[in-house]
Amino acid sequence: MTVLLDPSGTVRRRPLAPHQLTDETTPTALVPVLAHFGIARIDAAGWVLSIEGLVRQPARLSLADLRRLKRRDLRAVFCCAGNPLEPTVPTRRVANVVWSGFALADVLALAGGVFPEACFVWSSGADGGSFGGHSTAAYLKDLPLERVAAGDVLLADAINGEPLPAEHGYPLRLVVPGWYGTNSVKWLSRIVLADRRADGPFTSVFYTDPDPASPSGRRPVWNLAPEAVIVSPAPHAMLVAGHTVRIEGWAWAGSGVDSVQVSTNAGRSWTTADLAPETGRWMWRRFDFAWQPMAPDPAELRCRAVDRAGATQPDSGARNAIQRVPVAIVAPPTGAAIRPTAAGNSPPFP
């Protein structure tokens, strides 16, 4: 099947900057978009999801077939791993959204269940082409079957209560909560149950990190590494010495966030921030730290999340490297009135 890609070629919709992530749920129009080959345009009337490989009853399911299954909601942070050609450059393309659709586990049950040898789920999108010097007929990713059992891996047909827009994978996409966005295949067309990992540029070349402990020397970019972003104050904010400011932001990690630390002196010392209770297993969590800047001076704010496995964020050289927020601390106003100039206007600020 050939699919229309419009536009074709790599599409990246600019993410919000961290200081713009003011909503707990990101409005759909502000969710980043990432497509390697273009935006697939699919006619839902002719669309089927094919379930193949090590399933007892291979199936071709329409949307109407899927909509007979129990509908499930999933609130989750959604984070891109960044450009696979520059895997150590942080991009902080992140959102927190409500997906809804069907549990992949329920869909596999509809196909009669899986054979005992099945251990990986391969999923393909309708889109394909060339990227970074590699060609593929379809965007293909995989995940271990055991990740599916808990019922929270979704085949979503809606985002934030609305049907998926084309750029987010209409009519149906995979959503793997707690994993980098690259794993959540859009324009889903085929699911294959297999006894081994999938082989293709997006499982073997791109979105793999060096791993000396692995036989291949690489490991897939699956679980979300811990990360925190400062939403407020914004970069270059002017803070008044002696006045308390709240340093606030979001933190997330695939294994869950254990704590968040904040530094107001460019990483020389760190203090534990207040962390709001988890509002959902996969959602980002708000942190907050009250700080009274003292001397008028430039300062640099940083934050870092620690996940439940004890991992934290490196200073540099990784997609989750620590964000730096420069701010200016200014002396409090003296109370002196600003005299109008001859023209009647206030003089410009010094």
Ligand SMILES: Nc1nc2c(c(=O)[nH]1)N[C@H]1C(S)=C(S)[C@@H](COP(=O)(O)O)O[C@H]1N2
């Ligand atoms: N079929 C298909 N699925 C895909 C991609 C793609 O190019 N094709 N890009 C992946 C990447 S890298 C990310 S970050 C997310 C982005 O999803 P979004 O555009 O809905 O934010 O989709 C993933 N799923």
Ligand SMILES: [Mo]
């Ligand atoms: Mo991505």
